[in-house]
Amino acid sequence: MPLSRSTRCACITRSDQPVNPRSLEKLEVIPRSPSCPHVEIIVTMKKSKKQKCLNPESKTTKNLLKALSKERSKRSPQTQRKA
C-alpha cells in the first residue's frame, strides 16, 4: 500500500515476502531524497495492477533484483535468426 498519509515517503509498510519475477509488470527503485530518507522499491503486479512496497534490505528483494536483471530472453536474439 504505497500511498502514505504524509507526502514524504511513498511506502508505509514494506513486505519481505518473495515475489515471482514473472508476476511483475514493473519494479521501481526510488533512491532516498530530501523528501524521503529511505530507498523505496515499489512493484506493480501484472494481473491486478496493484502496487506493493518491498523491503530493500531483505534477501528476497535483493534476489528479485538479481533475477530480474539476469533474465535472458528464451528466443535467440533477433540478429541471430536460425537459418
Added chain:
Amino acid sequence: MPLSRSTRCACITRSDQPVNPRSLEKLEVIPRSPSCPHVEIIVTMKKSKKQKCLNPESKTTKNLLKALSKERSKRSPQTQRKA
C-alpha cells in the same frame, strides 16, 4: 532514448556507462513480456528528468542496482531519536 519506433520494446539503445545513484530520480525494471523479449532498465535523471536505458547485463548496471538497494539513510531512523 527509450521511445522505440515499434511499440514493442521501450529501449532502442542501452548504455553501459556508469550512473551515479545520487543523480537518479528513479530506476525502473521492466521484465521481459510478450510485447518485449528483453528485460529493460530505464533510469530517470533528477536534474534533466531525461530517461536513459541501461544494459541489464553490464556490470555497471548490476553495481548500480546493488548500490541503490544498499543505501542506508545517514540520519538515524526516526524511531531512535537522540536524547
